[in-house]
Amino acid sequence: MLRFVVRRMASALFVMFSLSVLVFLIFFATPGADPTARIAGKNASQQTLHEVRKDFGLDRPMPVQYGLMMERLFVSRDLISSVTRDEVVPQIVEAAPITFSLVLGASILWVVFAIALGLIAAVYRGRTLDAVVMIVGLIGISMPVFWVGEVVNMFTQSRLHDTFLFSWVPPLGYVPLTQSPLGWFKALLMPWLTLSILYIGLYARVLRSALVESQEEDYVRTARAKGLSERRVLFRHSLRTSLITFVSLFGLDFGALVGGGALLVEVVFNLHGLGWLTYQSLQQFDLPVIMATVVYAAFFVVIVNAAVDLVYALLDPRVRHA
Amino acid sequence: MTEAAASAPALVGALPSEASPWGLARRRLLRNRLALFMLGVFVAIVLLSLAAPIYAHDVAHTDPFRSHLDGTTVVNGKRVLVIPQSTGGLGIGATPIGPTWDLHHYFLGADNQGRDVAARLLYGGRNSLLIGFFAALITCLAGTLIGVVAGFFGGITDGVISRVLEIVWAFPVYLFAICLSVILVNQDFVFGPVRVGSGSIALPIMIIGIVYIPYVARPVRGEVLSLRRREFVEAAIGLGASRTRLLRKDVLPNVATTVIVLFPLVMAIAMLTEAALSFLSIGVQPPDASWGTIIQDGKDLIRTRPAVALAPGLAIALTVLALNVLGDGIRDALDPRAKVRGVR
Numbered sequence: 001m002l003r004f005v006v007r008r009m010a011s012a013l014f015v016m017f018s019l020s021v022l023v024f025l026i027f028f029a030t031p032g033a034d035p036t037a038r039i040a041g042k043n044a045s046q047q048t049l050h051e052v053r054k055d056f057g058l059d060r061p062m063p064v065q066y067g068l069m070m071e072r073l074f075v076s077r078d079l080i081s082s083v084t085r086d087e088v089v090p091q092i093v094e095a096a097p098i099t100f101s102l103v104l105g106a107s108i109l110w111v112v113f114a115i116a117l118g119l120i121a122a123v124y125r126g127r128t129l130d131a132v133v134m135i136v137g138l139i140g141i142s143m144p145v146f147w148v149g150e151v152v153n154m155f156t157q158s159r160l161h162d163t164f165l166f167s168w169v170p171p172l173g174y175v176p177l178t179q180s181p182l183g184w185f186k187a188l189l190m191p192w193l194t195l196s197i198l199y200i201g202l203y204a205r206v207l208r209s210a211l212v213e214s215q216e217e218d219y220v221r222t223a224r225a226k227g228l229s230e231r232r233v234l235f236r237h238s239l240r241t242s243l244i245t246f247v248s249l250f251g252l253d254f255g256a257l258v259g260g261g262a263l264l265v266e267v268v269f270n271l272h273g274l275g276w277l278t279y280q281s282l283q284q285f286d287l288p289v290i291m292a293t294v295v296y297a298a299f300f301v302v303i304v305n306a307a308v309d310l311v312y313a314l315l316d317p318r319v320r321h322a
Numbered sequence: 323m324t325e326a327a328a329s330a331p332a333l334v335g336a337l338p339s340e341a342s343p344w345g346l347a348r349r350r351l352l353r354n355r356l357a358l359f360m361l362g363v364f365v366a367i368v369l370l371s372l373a374a375p376i377y378a379h380d381v382a383h384t385d386p387f388r389s390h391l392d393g394t395t396v397v398n399g400k401r402v403l404v405i406p407q408s409t410g411g412l413g414i415g416a417t418p419i420g421p422t423w424d425l426h427h428y429f430l431g432a433d434n435q436g437r438d439v440a441a442r443l444l445y446g447g448r449n450s451l452l453i454g455f456f457a458a459l460i461t462c463l464a465g466t467l468i469g470v471v472a473g474f475f476g477g478i479t480d481g482v483i484s485r486v487l488e489i490v491w492a493f494p495v496y497l498f499a500i501c502l503s504v505i506l507v508n509q510d511f512v513f514g515p516v517r518v519g520s521g522s523i524a525l526p527i528m529i530i531g532i533v534y535i536p537y538v539a540r541p542v543r544g545e546v547l548s549l550r551r552r553e554f555v556e557a558a559i560g561l562g563a564s565r566t567r568l569l570r571k572d573v574l575p576n577v578a579t580t581v582i583v584l585f586p587l588v589m590a591i592a593m594l595t596e597a598a599l600s601f602l603s604i605g606v607q608p609p610d611a612s613w614g615t616i617i618q619d620g621k622d623l624i625r626t627r628p629a630v631a632l633a634p635g636l637a638i639a640l641t642v643l644a645l646n647v648l649g650d651g652i653r654d655a656l657d658p659r660a661k662v663r664g665v666r
Contacts, residue, residue, distance in 0.1 A: 018489040026501045038505070138650075142590070142643035144597045147617055147635035150624050158625040259494020264598055268621075282504060282602055290504055294497045301494050 004313055004320045012306040019298050024066050027291050028058075039082060039287050073292060083286045091277060091289070092296050098174050099273035102195065103262050105188055107254060110196035110203065114246075117200065118207030119239070125212060133208070137201025145261045149194045149268030156190055172270040191269045195261050199253060206249060210242035217241075244316045251308030255301035343656075350655035357651025364644040367637070371447030378441040381426060386442040387609040389435035395419070395427045417626045430629050433619045439630050446611040446634060451641070453526050453605075453612070454593035460531025461588050462581050465538025472539070473546025474565075474573060484543070491536040499595060502529045503604035521607040526599060530592045537591075538584055545580050549573055579656045586649035590642045597638050613638045 028035045037044065040052045053059055057068045072079040077089035121133040156166040169190060175183035214220055215238065223237045263275030270276070274293050281289035313319045351357060378386055394403055402419065418432035429440035472483040490498070506518075506525050518524050549555055555572050563571075599605030600614025608615065613634035620631025 015489055015492045019493055022489065022493065023501055026505055030505045138646055139639070139643060142646055143639045144594055144601075144614070144617070144635060146598065146601050147631070147638070150617065150621065150631050151635070154624050154628050255492075255494050256496075260496035260598070263496060264601065267602075278500065279602060282500070282604060285504070287504070290500065294501055298493055298497055302492055305492065 001313070001320055005310060008306050008309055008313075012302050016299050016302050019302065020070060020295055021066065023291060023295055023298070024069055027287065028065060028069075029062065044082075073295060079288050079292055081281070081286050081289050083281075083284045083289075088289050088292045092274065092292060095273045095277050096296075097176075098271050099258070099262055099266065099275060101174075101177065101184070101188060102191055102266065102271060102273060103254070103258055105192040106195035106257065106262070107250075109192050110199045111250070113196070113200045114203030114207060115239075115243075117204035118211065119234070121204055121208040122211035122238075123234070125208075130208070133201065133204050137205040140198045140201035143198065144264075145194065145198055146264035146268050148197065149191070149265050152190055152194050153268065174271045174273075188271075191265050191271060194269075195257065195265050198261065199257075203246065203249070207242055207246050210245045211238050214238045214242050240315070244312065247308060247312050247315060251305045251312070254304055254308065258301050258304070259297055347652075347655040351651055354651045354654065357648055360644040360647040360651075363640065364648065367447065367641050367644070368451060371444055371451055374441065374444035374448055377444055378438070382429070382438050382441050383426070384438040384441055386437050386445055386611065389437060390432075391436050393436050395422070395432075418623070420627050421629050430633050431627055433616075433630050434623065439616070439620075439633065442611045442616055443613075443633050443637065446613045446616050447637060449523055449606055449610060449612040450593055450596055450614070450638070453523055453530065453596045454589045456527045457530035457534070457592040457596070458585055458589035460527065461534045461538055461592070462585050464531070465535045465584075466542050466577060466581050468535065469539040469542025470546055470569070470573060470577060473543040473550070474569065476547075480543075483539075487536045487539055487543075490533075491540070493533075495533045495595065496598060498533045499529050499599055500602070500604065502532070503599055507604050507607065521610070523606055523610065523612075526596055526605045530595050530599075533595075534588055534592065538581065538588065541580055541584070542577055545577055546573055549576055583649065583653040583656055586645045586652065590645035590649065593638060593642055593645075 027038070036049055036053045036056075036058050039056060040048050044052070057065050073089070077087070079088045080086065081088055081091075117133050121130045124130050153172070155161075156169040157172065160166050161169065168186060170183065170186050173187065175187045177184040211234075219241075220233060220237055223233045228236075262273070263278060265271075266273045266275035267279045274297055278290060278293045278297075280286075281293070309319075378384055384390075418434060418436060419428060420431040422428050422431070428438050430443065431439055433439055433442070468483060468487070472480045472487075503525070506529065518528075549572070555568065558568055558572055596605055596612060597614035597617065600612045601618045603618065606612040606615050616634040617631045620627070620629075620634070623630050
């Protein structure tokens, strides 16, 4: 196990390094325009341009530029926004808990409901309930998540806000957990549901097909032959192995969630997390902020993926020795 | 029975000629009513989008790319302003007219600039479908090429390609697309003789096409690797078949099914990505429309005029659903034993 952990960590570090190089190249070496002008922002004066060039070492070789950039991102953390002139990293640190709350809650909902629905669909295989889960799954992945958020807002904030159903929904925005746990929960429930609804059906489908497939396996037949109850076979034998596919997919989609769905949902629900920060800086074409948020978010995703792989190895010993 | 088996060649001759794998797949697909229905829905959406100029010029008589802030239209036989004067004084917060349900006059109402939402919806569909289709085409062609090269040549080539794919794979697609878009969208892209204007829809096509390449290249590479160990390929190698022949006769036809199954699914996610990028204002650029930009236009009107954002969202959901069902149908038809979807 230790060897697996070390190897997986090394690979994660390699990927993080490569990603930072890739982002650096996209921002600083894309043909077509001078990176100085891009970083300085729109209508920058000659003096600003000169300062930026010197500051980022843009007159020096590429590897030096890369090193300087990474130093400002992770070591000295004094990268400044080209629009507001504020330091970027503190903004990210401030925004991170919001994104983290959003993503964590959504993935808990998504995993719990998907497992429940997947089990139901597998047990009632071939009946109406099974078909309904399949269809809901397909519809879920076919809707743009930001649009679902807009529709949720339309109902909970405006159309049905005065009915008993949604009168408890607070105005858009975030409430810190430390300030009011209940307020935090209420503010995030709709964003959580929006974000998870897209994945619940899909993961229920994935789990269902894995469960159905496992019914054919030798170890399930053995378990039945031992005289175990159907419930025990399902939970202890079928479900455990079926979760392997589920967990490995989860790692990938969790990344997609942080870098995609959460970003859009934050914009729609006015939660000032990393996604909202990215959105704001996109509107103002504030490159240093965009670059910083992208690098931090991508690193976070890589780390989570590595962690998921470790869980995966715990569940399935075959992975450890591969 | 034994006799029939003994005279196998005669039996093959007796089978209907369309019993080729492709013929079988076509017949299986034709039996899948849901997939056929969704194919119909998809074709209808494409035709409607293609008819956008006809609708705008000959039915609604409007130019959906120019603002009509003080334009007028006809509701119930009376001439009214498209954006009624607000009582709030400065004209800020004025609400454009809502759906009239009259095909000739602002069927779905107007947006903040007094433009006809129905006409923009059709024009937006053209761009969304176009971007989705060509992005998926780029992804599938490049993904196949990369996957086949990596799987077929193996060794260092495979090692390098696999590593690069692994890195791109680890980069969340939206973040990757945001990086590329923010750099490319605000300026002309010049690379040697190639020049792409900053407002061109070729940019979102290229960006979306690139970010999903690993989603095709990885399964294709796996497929080629497993093909190389199959008996018929080993037999062909043993018979001294050249590399070109191996690729053309043995590898590509077998990889083709994988890619054909992936195409509608990739187009579906490409369309969703386009909508998201346009919503973040780094996809299709104004005054051009796409379903994503119309949702963005309707964002501030969601409480007063929800139709502006609802209509394009429904259009995306329906189109993507059709593609997903179609993709599942094609997969079931080509490979009835396949279990889990390859791409989402």
